[in-house]
Every structure is written in C-alpha cells, then in structure tokens.
Amino acid sequence: MKFATWNVNSLRARTERVQHWLSVNTPDVLCLQETKCSQDSYPADIFSDLGYESAHYGLGQWNGVALVSKLGLEDVEFGFLHSNEPITEEARLIRGKCGKFDVWSAYIPNGRIVGSDHYEAKLVWLKALKTELEMRADQTVPLLLCGDFNIAPRDSDVFDIEMFAGATHVTERERLALNSLLDWGLFDLAIQLYGEEADLPFTWWDYRGGSFHKNLGMRIDLMLGNKAFLDIAEKLYVDREARKKGSETSSPSDHTPVVVETKD
DNA sequence: ATGGTAGCGCTGCTA
Numbered sequence: 001m002k003f004a005t006w007n008v009n010s011l012r013a014r015t016e017r018v019q020h021w022l023s024v025n026t027p028d029v030l031c032l033q034e035t036k037c038s039q040d041s042y043p044a045d046i047f048s049d050l051g052y053e054s055a056h057y058g059l060g061q062w063n064g065v066a067l068v069s070k071l072g073l074e075d076v077e078f079g080f081l082h083s084n085e086p087i088t089e090e091a092r093l094i095r096g097k098c099g100k101f102d103v104w105s106a107y108i109p110n111g112r113i114v115g116s117d118h119y120e121a122k123l124v125w126l127k128a129l130k131t132e133l134e135m136r137a138d139q140t141v142p143l144l145l146c147g148d149f150n151i152a153p154r155d156s157d158v159f160d161i162e163m164f165a166g167a168t169h170v171t172e173r174e175r176l177a178l179n180s181l182l183d184w185g186l187f188d189l190a191i192q193l194y195g196e197e198a199d200l201p202f203t204w205w206d207y208r209g210g211s212f213h214k215n216l217g218m219r220i221d222l223m224l225g226n227k228a229f230l231d232i233a234e235k236l237y238v239d240r241e242a243r244k245k246g247s248e249t250s251s252p253s254d255h256t257p258v259v260v261e262t263k264d
Numbered sequence: 265a266t267g268g269t270a271g272c273g274c275t276g277c278t279a
Contacts, residue, residue: 009279010271034279036271061272062279110279150279206279207269251270254279 001071001262002027005105005146005221006242007204007255011035011064012043014253019046021242021257028070029098030257031105033148035064042066059091065107065147071099082135083128087121093129095136101229102137106147111168119168122150126177133184142228145186148204148255149222151178153188156199157219169220186224189260190236201238204255212243221258232262 004027008014011032022030030052035042037058047054053073058064067073076096079089092107106129111122137143151174155161164170182188190200202217211217225233238256245252 013271034271062277112278210268254270 001029001101001264002259003029003031003101003103003144003146003223003262004257004259005031005033005223006257007033007107007148007221007253009034009036009253009255011066012037012041013250015043015046016248017242017250017252019050021239022047022050022052022068025239025257025259027259029101029103029144030068031103031146032066032068033064033105033107035066036061037064055094055096057091057094059089063091063107065092065094065105067094067096067098067103067105069096069098069103071101073098077136080128080132083131085124085128085131087125087128092125093132100142102141102143104143104145104147106145106149108147108149108151110150111174114166114168114171122168123173123177126174126181130181130184133181133186137226139185139226140228142232143186143226144223144229144260145181145225146221146223146258148220149178150220151175151222152218152220153178153191153222154196157202159202159216159218169218181224185226187227187230189223189225189230189233190219192230193233193236201240201256203238203258205243207251207254221255223258223260225260229262232264234261234263236260
C-alpha cells in the first residue's frame with residue numbers, strides 16, 4: 001500500500017497538479033492539508049474521476065483538510081470530538097477508516113510568533129490532538145497520523161538552526177508537545193526507517209528568495225504511525241519533482257508530497 | 265525589462 005500526505009496550499013489553485021500527481025503516483029490514500037475551500041467549493045469530481053472516494057472538511061478560505069482513498073472511506077469524523085480545550089474550530093483535522101487503516105490528516109496551527117496567543121493555541125491544539133488519540137484510536141488497528149505539523153522535530157530538520165533562534169517550529173515547547181503525541185504510541189516513520197541521525201529530506205521551502213533552489217527548507221510534514229503501522233512500513237520519501245515549477249500555469253505548492261509504502 | 269512568493273479576495277492577512 002502507498003500512503004501520501006500533501007499540503008497543497010489551495011486545492012482549487014492546484015487542481016491540475018493534484019490530479020496529475022495522483023494519476024502518475026497512484027497512492028492508495030492521500031491526505032491533504034490547506035485545501036483553502038468551503039464544503040460547497042470542494043472539487044470532489046477531481047478525485048471521483050480517478051476512482052477515489054474522498055471526504056473534505058473545510059470552513060472557508062483558510063485551512064481545510066481532506067482524505068482521498070481507494071481502500072474505501074468510512075467512519076469519517078471532523079475535528080475534535082472529545083477535547084475540552086478551548087479551541088476555535090478551524091477545519092484542521094479529519095479522520096476516517098480506509099479499509100483496515102485508521103488515517104488522520106492534520107494541519108497543525110503555525111503559531112506565528114513564539115509567546116503569542118497563536119503560539120499558545122498551537123500547543124493547546126497539540127494537547128487536544130493527544131486527547132483525541134487517547135479517546136478515539138484503537139492501538140490494535142494500524143494508524144497513520146500525517147500532515148503539516150509546523151514543527152521541525154530535530155535541529156537537522158531545518159536548513160540552519162542558528163537562523164531559527166527565537167522562531168517557531170523549533171522551540172522546546174513545540175517539540176515537547178510533539179513528543180507527548182509520540183508518547184501515546186506513535187513513531188516518526190522517517191526516523192524509524194532511516195535512523196535518528198539520518199539526514200532526512202525537507203518537505204517545505206519558502207516561496208520567497210529562491211529557497212527551494214538553495215534547499216533552504218524544513219522537514220515539517222510528518223507521517224506518524226502506531227506500532228501496528230510501523231511494523232509494515234517499508235520506505236518513505238518525498239517527491240521533490242512536485243515542488244518544481246514545471247510547465248503548468250499555476251505555481252507549485254510550497255510543500256512536497258511525502259509518501260510511505262507498506263508491505264501490504 | 266537585470267527583477268523575483270503565493271493564495272485568499274479586493275485590502276491586507278496568512279503562511
């Protein structure tokens with residue numbers, strides 16, 4: 001099986017690119033973030049035309065997440081159902097059963113500025129996500145929680161850690177919140193497959209200043225699997241081709257797709 | 265033409 005996650009930075013602006021990528025790469029499941037559309041403007045046809053079922057959760061022009069599956073798509077749920085944290089609902093989480101797999105597509109808040117209300121809300125959001133795992137997930141089922149975490153887990157997951165002094169995405173509190181999720185029983189699949197010391201590919205580059213060309217990026221799009229998923233995970237990679245401008249009229253997303261392949 | 269982000273939606277915000 002092949003599972004992918006991709007922050008597309010607007011599904012409507014990226015329709016042709018997403019369709020092309022799906023038809024060439026044929027993942028069994030694709031998790032999307034930043035669809036940036038409402039339920040009414042969600043282009044479901046671009047997936048059904050290729051033989052996929054899909055479910056989308058969008059509340060307007062910001063955020064928005066979706067699940068796209070060839071393995072079936074059942075028990076779809078939007079957002080937080082159990083958390084008592086004070087969280088403004090922003091369409092950042094969708095979860096569903098794709099065949100035997102429990103798949104979660106998440107778009108963690110950016111945080112903007114360390115110490116700001118947005119930064120604190122990011123940490124609360126991650127705490128709520130852990131609560132949801134505790135309340136909703138079954139550890140006997142293979143589970144994949146993937147998406148744009150807006151956190152670089154290690155110093156080597158950004159192009160120059162000294163450039164990130166005082167910035168979000170690399171602070172201890174963000175990493176502790178991520179580790180707290182892992183403590184529930186999740187594994188960063190890239191690190192598990194290639195090692196804690198491995199140089200892992202970036203998944204995001206700023207649009208500005210030719211960052212992609214200079215490889216000034218970050219690894220912030222993560223695939224977290226529980227033990228049942230880790231046991232069947234074989235390889236993980238990013239598709240840098242999808243970040244290149246190419247011949248399409250639209251720009252690429254600022255994120256690459258991340259793909260994990262399993263033994264069955 | 266020697267610059268240079270992109271998407272939302274229409275002014276500035278978000279990332």
